[in-house]
Amino acid sequence: MKLKNKTIVITRQPEQARTLTQLIEKEGGKAVLFPTIATVAADENIAGQERVIARLEQFDWLIFTSENAVKFFLKRLQDGAIQLPAIKIAAVGSRTAETLEKEGIPIHLIPDDFSAKGLIDAFTTSELRGTKILIPSSNLAREELQTGLKLHGAQVETVIFYKTVPNPNFDHKAFRSLLLNKQIDVITFFSPSAFNFLVEILCLEGLNLLQTSETRLAAIGQTTARAINMQGLKVHIIPKISTSKGMVEAIINYYEGKEDERK
Structure with a gap:
């Protein structure tokens, strides 16, 4: 249970988030869906x-x-x-x-x-x-x-x-509450648009919250990481292999203190 007591936000669409959700829960973590994208x-x-x-x-x-x-x-x-x-x-x-x-x-x-x-x-x-x-x-x-x-x-x-397009049904109130109450440990992003749409949905206040939050940001690859960096935010986790399994392994490695997962 290497992710026990960790709350991890998934910004993917529900049909794309099943494997990641299962892997997080298998390690004792709590997976919370906040899809930022609609197709x-x-x-x-x-x-x-x-x-x-x-x-x-x-x-x-x-x-x-x-x-x-x-x-x-x-x-x-x-x-x-x-x-x-x-x-x-x-x-x-x-x-x-x-x-x-x-x-x-x-x-x-x-x-x-x-x-x-x-x-x-x-x-x-x-x-x-x-x-x-x-x-x-x-x-x-x-x-x-x-x-x-x-x-x-x-x-x-x-x-x-x-x-x-940005998800028109994104739950702003719930997301903001979790962020303000320091109840999100990691937010995962699997594409630049997943992050950019979150910023668009939350507007400037949301970006400021992310900048001052202790929440860790995880990007599936360098292209997504660059999109996050362009908004002045630090990417803490990038998996070596760009898969759901790779993402979970990178998050575990980060919390176990393995430096090569810390960006």
């Missing part, structure tokens, strides 16, 4: 989605960078009664891969490093040169992956299939 279909871009789906067979690779990308892309195929053609699939992250596997979709490439750079490095230059790649994405997708692939000679199209 909705990008219906205003249906025409663009339909155009790219109509020529799916022209692509060599289909790259999914999140569970939501899989979910909303496949939903659009199902709505149009369209079968996924024989196309190579790359998945960034174990949860993205699991989502594809549950749908019976074979995966041809999963990078060891769950990042844009990790995926680019997993390809060889010869594999990418002239390769046609489709990336279903969100309205907040970073350009790092697309830019990197293009630099290696790939022809890349990024099409928005869903939008990431």
Whole structure:
């Protein structure tokens, strides 16, 4: 019970937080859900989605960078009664891969490093040169992956299939109360938008509370950590492996005083 008496806030959506919740509770901690993000279909871009789906067979690779990308892309195929053609699939992250596997979709490439750079490095230059790649994405997708692939000679199209927006049902009162009463030990963030939306939801007062709080902040990776640092906040915990299990292990290591988990 290495997290006994620790209250850890999860800012992910409930369907994405199950594994993390279970792992925290297994170690005796209390997991509290405060989702900062909501995802909705990008219906205003249906025409663009339909155009790219109509020529799916022209692509060599289909790259999914999140569970939501899989979910909303496949939903659009199902709505149009369209079968996924024989196309190579790359998945960034174990949860993205699991989502594809549950749908019976074979995966041809999963990078060891769950990042844009990790995926680019997993390809060889010869594999990418002239390769046609489709990336279903969100309205907040970073350009790092697309830019990197293009630099290696790939022809890349990024099409928005869903939008990431601030959670309209975020419980401000409960979160503020826990923070003020020093009842939150760690807040976990699995994306820059999870943190940025929290700041947007709480406004300046909430940011000030975070800055003066003793609560520890945990970021899933360096990109998320940079977003937190840009607001003048310190990131205390970054897992070596960007998974729910890695996050819990990093939190445990932090409280056990292992310096390599302290950022």
